[in-house]
Amino acid sequence: MPEQLIWGMEVFLNGLMSGVLYALVALGFVLIFKASGIFNYAQGVMALFAALTLVGIMEGQVPFSHLINAIFGTEVHHFGWHVPALLAILLTMVVMVAMAWVVNQLIFRHLVNQEPIILFMATIGLAYFLEGFGDMMWGSDIKKLDVGLPQGLNPFIDEVTYNIFGYGFFIDNLDIVATVVAALLVVVLVIFAQYSKQGRAMRAVADDHQAALSVGISLNFIWVMVWSLAGFVALVAGIMWGTKSGVQFSLSLIALKALPVLMLGGFTSIPGAIVGGLIIGVGEKVFEFAIGAPYLGGATEIWFAYVLALIFLVFRPQGLFGEKIIERV
Amino acid sequence: MKLKLAALALGAVMAAGPAMADLVFPSLSYRTGPYAPGGIPFADGYADYFTLLNERDGGIGGEKIQMPECETAYNTEKGVECYESTKGSGALVYQPLSTGITYQLIPKVAADGIPMLTSGLGRTSAKNGAVFPWVFNFPANYWDGASIAIKHMLDLNGGDISDKKIALVYHNSAYGKEPIRTLEELATKHGYELTLLPVDHPGQEQKSQWLQIRREKPDYVIMYGWGVMNQVAIQEAANIRFPMENFIGIWWSGSENDVVPVGEGAHGYKAVAFHNVGDDYPLYDDLKAYVFDKGLAAGAGDQHGSVVYNRGVYAAMLVAEAAKAAQEIHGTAAITPVMMRDGMENLEMTEEKMTALGLPKFGPEFKVSCENHGGNGYGAIAQWDATAGEWSLITDYFQSDQEVLAPLVEEDSAAYAAENGIEPGC
Numbered sequence: 001m002p003e004q005l006i007w008g009m010e011v012f013l014n015g016l017m018s019g020v021l022y023a024l025v026a027l028g029f030v031l032i033f034k035a036s037g038i039f040n041y042a043q044g045v046m047a048l049f050a051a052l053t054l055v056g057i058m059e060g061q062v063p064f065s066h067l068i069n070a071i072f073g074t075e076v077h078h079f080g081w082h083v084p085a086l087l088a089i090l091l092t093m094v095v096m097v098a099m100a101w102v103v104n105q106l107i108f109r110h111l112v113n114q115e116p117i118i119l120f121m122a123t124i125g126l127a128y129f130l131e132g133f134g135d136m137m138w139g140s141d142i143k144k145l146d147v148g149l150p151q152g153l154n155p156f157i158d159e160v161t162y163n164i165f166g167y168g169f170f171i172d173n174l175d176i177v178a179t180v181v182a183a184l185l186v187v188v189l190v191i192f193a194q195y196s197k198q199g200r201a202m203r204a205v206a207d208d209h210q211a212a213l214s215v216g217i218s219l220n221f222i223w224v225m226v227w228s229l230a231g232f233v234a235l236v237a238g239i240m241w242g243t244k245s246g247v248q249f250s251l252s253l254i255a256l257k258a259l260p261v262l263m264l265g266g267f268t269s270i271p272g273a274i275v276g277g278l279i280i281g282v283g284e285k286v287f288e289f290a291i292g293a294p295y296l297g298g299a300t301e302i303w304f305a306y307v308l309a310l311i312f313l314v315f316r317p318q319g320l321f322g323e324k325i326i327e328r329v
Numbered sequence: 330m331k332l333k334l335a336a337l338a339l340g341a342v343m344a345a346g347p348a349m350a351d352l353v354f355p356s357l358s359y360r361t362g363p364y365a366p367g368g369i370p371f372a373d374g375y376a377d378y379f380t381l382l383n384e385r386d387g388g389i390g391g392e393k394i395q396m397p398e399c400e401t402a403y404n405t406e407k408g409v410e411c412y413e414s415t416k417g418s419g420a421l422v423y424q425p426l427s428t429g430i431t432y433q434l435i436p437k438v439a440a441d442g443i444p445m446l447t448s449g450l451g452r453t454s455a456k457n458g459a460v461f462p463w464v465f466n467f468p469a470n471y472w473d474g475a476s477i478a479i480k481h482m483l484d485l486n487g488g489d490i491s492d493k494k495i496a497l498v499y500h501n502s503a504y505g506k507e508p509i510r511t512l513e514e515l516a517t518k519h520g521y522e523l524t525l526l527p528v529d530h531p532g533q534e535q536k537s538q539w540l541q542i543r544r545e546k547p548d549y550v551i552m553y554g555w556g557v558m559n560q561v562a563i564q565e566a567a568n569i570r571f572p573m574e575n576f577i578g579i580w581w582s583g584s585e586n587d588v589v590p591v592g593e594g595a596h597g598y599k600a601v602a603f604h605n606v607g608d609d610y611p612l613y614d615d616l617k618a619y620v621f622d623k624g625l626a627a628g629a630g631d632q633h634g635s636v637v638y639n640r641g642v643y644a645a646m647l648v649a650e651a652a653k654a655a656q657e658i659h660g661t662a663a664i665t666p667v668m669m670r671d672g673m674e675n676l677e678m679t680e681e682k683m684t685a686l687g688l689p690k691f692g693p694e695f696k697v698s699c700e701n702h703g704g705n706g707y708g709a710i711a712q713w714d715a716t717a718g719e720w721s722l723i724t725d726y727f728q729s730d731q732e733v734l735a736p737l738v739e740e741d742s743a744a745y746a747a748e749n750g751i752e753p754g755c
Contacts, residue, residue: 007540007544010540011537011540014536014540018534018536066629069629073624077631132361135361135365139629140360140361140365140366140369141366141369141586141631142366142560142586142589142590143590144589144590144592145590146592151564151568152567152568152570152594153568153569153570170540170543170568170569172568241533244533244561244564245533245557245560245561245564245590246557246560246589246590246591248363248366248557248560249362249363249365249366250363250531250533250556250557253363253531253533254533257533257534285536285537288537289537289540289541292537293526293537293541297525297527298525298526298527298537298538299501299527299528299529301529301534301537302529
């Protein structure tokens with residue numbers, strides 16, 4: 001088999017894996033948009049905030065320590081304990097649920113029935129607030145996140161592909177874990193939305209919140225639940241990306257990778273986020289390998305992802321799996 | 330009533346601004362945004378050194394120091410706004426920790442007559458003082474860094490790297506592209522094969538670049554990165570089991586921030602350095618006594634001794650020494666920006682002087698002149714020990730390849746002079 005083809009297959013597989021990581025971020029956007037019609041600009045920052053909180057809890061960091069020390073002249077930084085990863089994840093989830101409640105109480109319950117653009121602007125405000133709040137709460141230094149996920153070359157795949165092709169493929173263990181987690185997440189979310197009472201209520205609110213209210217569904221509860229779910233997805237994305245690059249401010253920029261995925265997969269489809277992510281991941285990696293690096297000087301991935309999404313948009317404005325737009329006059 | 334309000338406003342402005350005789354060193358810092366982990370320690374080090382001079386020596390030559398800080402968030406537009414809003418305060422010198430901001434300020438500082446120091450960053454050809462009278466980039470620049478990395482490889486390979494493949498992984502920006510020409514010229518001289526691998530901002534996703542490195546198996550990788558790009562690159566290198574001792578970053582890719590998140594995988598990673606590391610210097614005793622223990626440390630006070638904190642201290646120390654030189658030349662403590670420029674142009678840093686300042690063996694010796702605003706181009710190689718959790722210099726300071734670099738500086742600065750109608754001269 002030609003060398004280029006073998007390398008292309010490795011690039012293709014890595015593109016799939018990268019796509020899963022993009023999809024993890026896109027899922028949070030889809031959940032909130034599906035249930036409330038809000039395009040949540042703050043989703044990337046929520047991933048950052050969740051990861052910061054997780055590391056802070058694991059390391060026993062005193063929240064707002066810089067502020068406390070500046071006001072009271074103290075020197076407190078750590079509680080002196082380390083919390084096991086699993087417990088820290090649960091505690092972080094409690095924080096994310098509390099955040100969802102506060103966000104709903106202070107912002108979105110006051111904006112019911114407002115134009116989507118107003119809701120969108122509110123999420124921009126939320127993003128900037130959360131960014132500063134997270135920074136003040138946990139500090140802006142780069143933190144190592146280690147919840148025990150494996151990282152680096154998978155020797156099994158390396159060996160198997162070497163025996164077949166005479167070249168061992170590089171697949172990152174972390175990407176494999178991310179793929180399994182994303183698959184589980186999608187299955188759980190789809191089952192929840194289709195078969196649970198709360199999931200059906202969520203879909204009812206998404207279809208027509210006034211009709212849902214008239215049959216006794218609590219809009220407040222559903223929105224808090226949806227923001228909590230988005231917080232959970234943000235936590236999962238934060239763990240994956242934070243393990244990869246350390247937990248730092250740049251984590252919030254992963255939202256940039258989710259936008260073309262949403263354009264392609266549609267804003268209302270959970271499987272669409274996954275399929276969109278895979279197409280974007282594979283598309284950008286294969287383009288970079290075959291055309292970008294050899295002919296265009298490289299670094300084509302970011303803009304090519306958007307070009308790919310725009311091409312799809314021309315033919316399917318609602319995205320691959322989005323709900324068909326029907327306007328009646 | 331209006332008169333009272335005007336008087337109050339004037340009073341407030343006078344109270345907020347520095348006294349006219351104070352020496353003003355504005356700090357265009359970035360404590361927020363994606364590059365804050367690099368901006369914070371530099372700003373803290375810069376501030377703490379000036380605080381030390383105020384507390385211990387009563388300022389410089391008896392004149393107190395003011396250091397207005399302005400947040401740029403590493404954003405070029407905000408950086409220019411900060412410059413415009415602080416230059417009227419009697420600013421003596423600017424040190425923007427950003428190549429983008431530097432490029433915007435080069436024509437402005439020339440028009441306003443305020444010197445600018447861009448140690449280890451900015452426009453490399455500003456080394457030619459005949460074309461850039463207001464810009465300085467001592468003790469080393471980007472091209473020196475690239476050449477020092479190549480010289481280190483030559484040292485490791487008995488002076489012959491003609492059969493080697495070298496990849497440059499760089500931030501796809503004006504900064505990251507700076508060493509390309511130098512590395513191409515050095516490739517012509519030494520015969521190595523060069524591969525260029527750009528990474529787009531912010532650099533969180535580098536799978537393509539590192540798969541290419543894995544396929545092409547370069548002998549060495551040089552990195553010009555900043556921010557999250559550094560941690561991801563070092564992590565990816567560890568993932569593909571690239572030998573860390575053959576991975577060399579520029580000084581902006583060589584701090585604790587870049588290696589700590591990678592853990593043991595970063596062990597052996599190297600970086601070019603133009604100053605030393607750690608806090609085992611007499612100067613730190615003074616910082617502790619006069620600044621830290623008095624609760625006067627800038628920021629959260631948790632950056633002391635880190636690589637970029639030391640860079641901030643060093644940057645402040647260099648301009649403080651230039652201010653002393655200016656005071657000596659002009660016989661007055663209350664120097665102006667024009668006098669400050671003279672001080673910078675006559676700055677000489679010797680080991681004897683560095684020892685007296687409490688930083689023995691901290692930085693290279695160099696001398697600035699009208700023609701040479703960049704010093705002698707000395708740097709060293711630092712290596713990360715993940716077990717000990719510390720950087721250490723593994724070589725002495727050695728000079729970059731001036732035979733290759735000097736004509737490049739000449740050529741690039743001549744092109745700038747021609748484009749901007751500048752008549753070079755000293």
